[in-house]
Amino acid sequence: MSAQLAAKHLISIDDLDRSGIEQILDRAESFAEVAGREIKKVPALRGRTVVNLFYEASTRTSSSFELAAKRLSADVVSIRSAGSAVDKGESLKDTIHTLSAYDPAAIVIRSPHAGAAQLVAGWTPASVINAGDGKHEHPTQALLDAFTLRRRLGSLDGLNIWIVGDVMHSRVARSNILAFNRMGAKTTVCGPPTLLPRGIGALGCRVTPVLTGIDQADVIYVLRMQQERMREAFVPSLREYAARYQIGAGHLGPGQLLMHPGPVNRGIELSADAIDSPQALIGDQVKAGVAVRMAVLYELLAHAPALAAAA
Amino acid sequence: MPDGNPRTRRAIPPAELLITGVHVLDPRAGLDEPRDILIRAGHIAELGAPGTLTDADAAGTETIDGTGKHAFPGFVDPHVHLRTPGQEYKEDLVTGTAAAAAGGFVTVVAMPNTDPVVDDPSILRALVDRAQQDAGIPVGFLAAITRGLGGGELTEMAALSDAGARGFTDDGKPVTSAGMLRKALQYQRLSGGVIALHEEDPALSGDGVMHEGAVSARLGLAGIPSLSESTMIARDAALAGYEDARVHIQHVSAEESVQALAAAKAAGARVTAEATPHHLTLTDEAVRSLDSRFKMNPPLRTDQDRRALLTALRSGVIDCIATDHAPHARHEKEVPFEQAPMGTTGLETAFAALHTDLVIPGELELEILIHRLSAGAAIFDLPVPRIAPDAPANLCLVDLEGQFIPGANGYASRSENCCFHGRRLRGRVLLTLAAGALAYRAPLDAPARTLSAR
Numbered sequence: 162m163s164a165q166l167a168a169k170h171l172i173s174i175d176d177l178d179r180s181g182i183e184q185i186l187d188r189a190e191s192f193a194e195v196a197g198r199e200i201k202k203v204p205a206l207r208g209r210t211v212v213n214l215f216y217e218a219s220t221r222t223s224s225s226f227e228l229a230a231k232r233l234s235a236d237v238v239s240i241r242s243a244g245s246a247v248d249k250g251e252s253l254k255d256t257i258h259t260l261s262a263y264d265p266a267a268i269v270i271r272s273p274h275a276g277a278a279q280l281v282a283g284w285t286p287a288s289v290i291n292a293g294d295g296k297h298e299h300p301t302q303a304l305l306d307a308f309t310l311r312r313r314l315g316s317l318d319g320l321n322i323w324i325v326g327d328v329m330h331s332r333v334a335r336s337n338i339l340a341f342n343r344m345g346a347k348t349t350v351c352g353p354p355t356l357l358p359r360g361i362g363a364l365g366c367r368v369t370p371v372l373t374g375i376d377q378a379d380v381i382y383v384l385r386m387q388q389e390r391m392r393e394a395f396v397p398s399l400r401e402y403a404a405r406y407q408i409g410a411g412h413l414g415p416g417q418l419l420m421h422p423g424p425v426n427r428g429i430e431l432s433a434d435a436i437d438s439p440q441a442l443i444g445d446q447v448k449a450g451v452a453v454r455m456a457v458l459y460e461l462l463a464h465a466p467a468l469a470a471a472a
Numbered sequence: 473m474p475d476g477n478p479r480t481r482r483a484i485p486p487a488e489l490l491i492t493g494v495h496v497l498d499p500r501a502g503l504d505e506p507r508d509i510l511i512r513a514g515h516i517a518e519l520g521a522p523g524t525l526t527d528a529d530a531a532g533t534e535t536i537d538g539t540g541k542h543a544f545p546g547f548v549d550p551h552v553h554l555r556t557p558g559q560e561y562k563e564d565l566v567t568g569t570a571a572a573a574a575g576g577f578v579t580v581v582a583m584p585n586t587d588p589v590v591d592d593p594s595i596l597r598a599l600v601d602r603a604q605q606d607a608g609i610p611v612g613f614l615a616a617i618t619r620g621l622g623g624g625e626l627t628e629m630a631a632l633s634d635a636g637a638r639g640f641t642d643d644g645k646p647v648t649s650a651g652m653l654r655k656a657l658q659y660q661r662l663s664g665g666v667i668a669l670h671e672e673d674p675a676l677s678g679d680g681v682m683h684e685g686a687v688s689a690r691l692g693l694a695g696i697p698s699l700s701e702s703t704m705i706a707r708d709a710a711l712a713g714y715e716d717a718r719v720h721i722q723h724v725s726a727e728e729s730v731q732a733l734a735a736a737k738a739a740g741a742r743v744t745a746e747a748t749p750h751h752l753t754l755t756d757e758a759v760r761s762l763d764s765r766f767k768m769n770p771p772l773r774t775d776q777d778r779r780a781l782l783t784a785l786r787s788g789v790i791d792c793i794a795t796d797h798a799p800h801a802r803h804e805k806e807v808p809f810e811q812a813p814m815g816t817t818g819l820e821t822a823f824a825a826l827h828t829d830l831v832i833p834g835e836l837e838l839e840i841l842i843h844r845l846s847a848g849a850a851i852f853d854l855p856v857p858r859i860a861p862d863a864p865a866n867l868c869l870v871d872l873e874g875q876f877i878p879g880a881n882g883y884a885s886r887s888e889n890c891c892f893h894g895r896r897l898r899g900r901v902l903l904t905l906a907a908g909a910l911a912y913r914a915p916l917d918a919p920a921r922t923l924s925a926r
Contacts, residue, residue, distance in 0.1 A: 252803065252806075252807070253807065253808070254806055254807075272808065274807075274808030274809070274810045274811055275691055275692050275693055275762060275808065275809055275810060276691075276762030276808045276809045276810075277808045279762055280762075280806075280807075280808060294808075295692055295693075295808070295810065296692030296693070297691055297692040297693075298692070330692075331692075332692055335690065335692055358684075358688065358689040358695070359684055359685065359688075359689060359695065359697075360684070360685045360686035360687070360688065360689035360690075361689040362686075363686035363689065363690065364689070364690060
């Protein structure tokens with residue numbers, strides 16, 4: 162089969178070149194097929210342990226990582242900060258040392274702080290997968306979005322993709338700009354001027370505060386208004402935001418596709434008719450989550466000799 | 473007021489020393505040639521042509537062969553955090569001054585943002601007493617401008633001055649209220665002492681953790697724009713000009729700030745400024761690593777800012793170099809970038825980092841570097857180190873070829889959060905004499921000794 166990924170960890174989309182991304186997406190295709198079977202399980206990671214460590218609330222990412230590891234037959238430990246030693250003041254470093262004593266093959270971590278996954282990678286022999294670190298990156302989201310688009314359109318080459326909304330507070334935006342560009346698409350980011358961070362264009366995207374020209378987009382990727390990450394008012398009101406930036410079914414021309422990483426603020430960044438339109442890929446994105454995360458775990462772990470088997 | 477104040481360090485016997493054939497570089501004395509230096513009772517007794525001085529007439533005088541080495545006027549750091557009282561797990565007067573001496577510094581100026589804050593004469597007196605027991609080199613202490621650094625109420629500046637304060641600062645925090653700063657500037661007429669300012673507009677810096685720009689956008693970290701510093705410098709220079717007060721701008725980091733400073737100086741305001749070795753050598757690109765050693769306030773900025781600082785340092789718009797030595801314990805820094813405290817240590821690496829990154833590549837003349845490394849003394853009314861007959865011995869002996877890796881053999885500082893950690897630096901301090909006494913001598917067994925062989 163294909164060669165092992167060069168990277169041991171998946172911290173950032175920068176850890177992958179285009180062929181690395183394609184290798185994961187190809188693998189995800191075969192795992193998507195597994196999801197159609199009655200017994201949705203393969204023995205690839207039997208006897209190995211995957212730890213999910215979530216310092217932030219999460220529904221789809223944590224559940225899809227858990228399902229992905231289980232469908233690969235790994236033993237899974239899922240830890241949330243509430244009720245754990247973390248809650249009792251244990252440092253991230255001590256938590257990682259404790260968990261590393263169980264000899265996990267991988268630690269999946271979500272943290273409210275940029276760079277947490279990278280720090281963890283320096284403290285454990287396990288492979289580390291970033292399930293979102295602050296406003297920095299969310300690489301598996303970008304991979305499942307690329308997977309969803311490639312499945313629908315065959316390729317991302319030459320696509321005109323608009324990313325609309327709260328770019329400043331979005332780790333999804335950062336990972337997706339990098340991944341979409343790497344896969345040959347052209348990206349534009351659009352949002353209120355107060356939510357477009359100075360210097361974001363250096364990531365290789367066009368930047369605009371108005372929706373003018375969005376009718377030319379092949380894909381409209383709408384971001385969640387991250388009210389929980391805002392410590393001050395970046396927009397005068399959600400009503401004004403919705404009036405200027407909400408994507409409704411009326412924005413969607415024929416052939417235009419709509420995406421959103423979820424969870425959606427219905428009636429704020431998206432109108433209900435847009436969410437329910439046949440051009441929306443939101444359900445496909447969720448479905449892709451398990452297959453793509455299986456592929457990431459498989460590509461990072463399955464090629465490496467299992468420590469348990471070697472012992 | 474205390475003058476040179478050897479009194480603010482512990483009692484150490486005066487040095488009796490002959491250094492032969494050493495290249496003396498003292499820009500203020502116009503000296504740039506090999507000399508023998510004879511030190512008697514802690515003072516420079518004689519400077520002679522190489523090979524002309526002997527120690528034959530005195531027993532107990534050690535002779536050091538200085539051939540191939542440089543002697544510089546000792547460095548003076550106008551901005552360090554020695555963390556005493558209250559945060560001795562980060563640093564104390566013993567370790568902080570040992571780190572300073574290891575970096576060639578002969579005097580340091582300690583900031584008052586301790587726990588408790590140095591905002592009361594009794595706290596300052598206790599600190600001066602402590603320094604007389606613990607400090608290896610003289611320490612000048614600044615007192616707070618406002619009580620508890622709260623920004624709301626002036627300290628008893630005149631009484632603090634009587635108790636030995638060398639000046640005043642709320643460092644770590646800006647004096648946000650222009651009205652409050654104006655009162656302090658007026659009161660300076662009574663108290664004396666320069667008012668040193670940490671310039672930052674909190675309404676603009678917000679909860680920023682690094683320079684605002686392409687790197688912060690990439691990393692998803694909240695940015696601190698350059699104008700959070702430069703607008704405050706412009707404001708405070710105007711206040712200083714209006715009150716004819718003396719202010720010192722701490723750790724200048726941005727090109728816009730240099731422009732504000734140059735304008736203030738041109739307008740005749742009595743304003744001086746410092747820049748740190750890290751702002752002169754590093755940029756926000758270093759933060760891409762998300763290594764908390766590169767988290768400091770003000771933040772590392774762009775290469776354009778760095779170049780503007782360097783130009784200003786050479787022209788004198790920035791008067792002196794200050795390390796802003798800010799020790800933090802390992803457990804405090806071993807956390808995600810956003811959670812880590814701001815600050816880097818700098819005393820042990822200041823000369824070597826600037827020599828390696830600026831002098832060797834030809835961006836900065838050695839004599840300007842040496843001048844700026846002690847120019848902070850005059851700003852805080854401290855004695856200016858000189859290599860001249862009858863002057864107290866305040867000098868360091870440096871091997872410009874000597875290489876070392878910061879941290880490879882630990883640090884004299886209690887903390888290890890050094891932004892130059894692990895780099896190979898060139899320019900090793902071999903010996904420091906501060907206020908007439910031996911304050912530091914490089915360990916003979918260090919591997920750097922073999923590297924320094926020529």
